[in-house]
Amino acid sequence: MTPLQRAARRLVTGHRRQTARITGWVSEKGEAKSTASRAAVLAAVGYVLWQTAERSPAVLWLLAAAWVAAAWRAAPKPPPAEPPAGPRASIVQWLTETIGDRPGIHLYELYPTMRLLPGMGHHDDTALREALTTLDIPITRAFTIGDVKGRSGIRLTDLTTPPPSREEQPLSTEKDAGETPCSTTEESPESDSSSVEESVREEAR
Known part of the structure; x- marks a missing residue:
């Protein structure tokens, strides 16, 4: 796997983790009233961000960069390279x-x-x-x-x-x-x- 492929896989993994965290926060308490309230808060935040991005398109790039950076941090770090065996x-x-x-x-x-x-x-x-x-x-x-x-x-x-093999070595x-x-x-x-x-x-x- 190339470095670019490893980076892409890490970003995808981090994106999925962040999405799972957000959806988990919405239904964290397992109560219908709490879930509806948190979903409404999430929708309101999304609406505000969308309106802000429409007035200032540069904000959209900042949000995208912030999401990518958060996804990178959320992904598990690759395991350290194994030392050579033997x-x-x-x-x-x-x-x-x-x-x-x-x-x-x-x-x-x-x-x-x-x-x-x-x-x-x-x-x-x-x-x-x-x-x-x-x-x-x-x-x-x-x-x-x-x-x-x-x-x-x-x-x-x-x-x-x-x-x-040892037998083949003169x-x-x-x-x-x-x-x-x-x-x-x-x-x-x-x-x-x-x-x-x-x-x-x-x-x-």
Whole structure:
């Protein structure tokens, strides 16, 4: 549904609510005498407004604008957007926002950006790449973004493609094109990748 359609639906809903409130006020007490009196008051107000609009047509536009504004306020607010479900959806959303209107992002540029996230400053390239791989983020070797060629990275179009099943993914021990892993013997990629996934998930929310 487009934004215009959502706005139109909200106005229609608000109009119906206002109409229901007015008719409900007329018959609120459920007594014939009270209902007739309130209906007469409503008719009198309508007559006065109509006569005023005939003498000053601009008043009619003001009344219409006031009714539309009241209908907009009377309609229930749309529910907040649901956060992406699952850690992969969270990282995909974060990567999409980070890439912006570019076709993708190279890993040499992505890694420093990931390290700016809370709690991720000490993770090396190996741990960051392991986290992306664990979350089934496709990494393409040696593609071009702007004037930079021959670097591994993530294509924006690949983020909307469902990941292949684990059985279909070939095992690879090759290094990323143009990247140099800098893990140390003191660091464990497996334990690092878990904390990286958690940090990125929290930031994406």
